[in-house]
Amino acid sequence: MEVSTEISKFIVNSLANTSSNITTNGEPLKDVTNFKYLEETQSMGGCCTTEVRNRAAVATEAFARLNRTLKSNTGFSTKYKLYKSLLLSTLL
Numbered sequence: 329m330e331v332s333t334e335i336s337k338f339i340v341n342s343l344a345n346t347s348s349n350i351t352t353n354g355e356p357l358k359d360v361t362n363f364k365y366l367e368e369t370q371s372m373g374g375c376c377t378t379e380v381r382n383r384a385a386v387a388t389e390a391f392a393r394l395n396r397t398l399k400s401n402t403g404f405s406t407k408y409k410l411y412k413s414l415l416l417s418t419l420l
Contacts, residue, residue: 331352331353336352336357336358337357337358337359337360337363338350338357338358338359338360339359339360339361339362339363339370339371340359362378369382383418386418387415387418390414390415390418391415394410394411394414394415397410398410398411
């Protein structure tokens with residue numbers, strides 16, 4: 329298996345200001361403070377503030393797209409199912 333040092337990065341998950349020098353094939357890997365992995369923002373120290381803001385923004389966009397449907401004469405049970413399936417799944 330060959331590791332690409334151009335796209336490989338690492339993050340130190342610690343609240344203390346620590347740094348590490350990790351090398352592969354004699355080349356150092358880039359140390360980052362946050363990155364996106366499986367659609368979640370991972371950050372140094374494990375803080376989730378950025379992730380909560382991102383999810384709230386995506387849920388707001390989904391709600392705005394459904395706004396016309398929710399204001400229509402569609403039945404409450406249909407509106408509730410849409411809310412649960414589209415908005416809550418995005419937010420959580």
